[in-house]
Amino acid sequence: GAVVSQHPSWVICKSGTSVKIECRSLDFQATTMFWYRQFPKQSLMLMATSNEGSKATYEQGVEKDKFLINHASLTLSTLTVTSAHPEDSSFYICSARDFGSGTYEQYFGPGTRLTVT
Amino acid sequence: QKEVEQNSGPLSVPEGAIASLNCTYSDRVSQSFFWYRQYSGKSPELIMSIYSNGDKEDGRFTAQLNKASQYVSLLIRDSQPSDSATYLCAVTLSGTYKYIFGTGTRLKVLA
Numbered sequence: 001g002a003v004v005s006q007h008p009s010w011v012i013c014k015s016g017t018s019v020k021i022e023c024r025s026l027d028f029q030a031t032t033m034f035w036y037r038q039f040p041k042q043s044l045m046l047m048a049t050s051n052e053g054s055k056a057t058y059e060q061g062v063e064k065d066k067f068l069i070n071h072a073s074l075t076l077s078t079l080t081v082t083s084a085h086p087e088d089s090s091f092y093i094c095s096a097r098d099f100g101s102g103t104y105e106q107y108f109g110p111g112t113r114l115t116v117t
Numbered sequence: 118q119k120e121v122e123q124n125s126g127p128l129s130v131p132e133g134a135i136a137s138l139n140c141t142y143s144d145r146v147s148q149s150f151f152w153y154r155q156y157s158g159k160s161p162e163l164i165m166s167i168y169s170n171g172d173k174e175d176g177r178f179t180a181q182l183n184k185a186s187q188y189v190s191l192l193i194r195d196s197q198p199s200d201s202a203t204y205l206c207a208v209t210l211s212g213t214y215k216y217i218f219g220t221g222t223r224l225k226v227l228a
Contacts, residue, residue: 106207108160
């Protein structure tokens, strides 16, 4: 149980284009999902908290107009990197909290490696 | 600024030994604590969660929590080469479901 998927697993795009990343909870409902970014040899940095049916909450320093988050259902959240630039190249990982579990545990998707050329 | 600190390592232990990983946190009100394992190029995988002071055991893993001293540790018994990975400590930010991650400790188990 508690499986989270992400798609795509890797993507290469040209500078200036937009990329959408999907995060799905496969066997549980997730009212809250989280988006992280991880640069090489660094820890995970929380970018935003995605709440089903409401606007995402962004961490300080994260541009909400550049990283668009939509949490349209209890099992799906999407992150769109708009007008991507090479400095946006990173490992993007989502996580989800099982709404019915009553715990604070987060389950992570396999991640999406984004390379902007 | 709430912080979670870990020794970056690498921590090298021989196969079959006990690996001891430590984590300290600054938010006195934090209530939930987690250990994740992350292999190179992969996403984190939950190993243990602990909410109360004391020890919690799950197979070869034991998590220890001391809220008064604000530290949480992870012991790995009978370490195997497959345990070689980065171990991330995560602490919930009080009043939220958000995690603050430590920088991780890289563990190397030598065959």
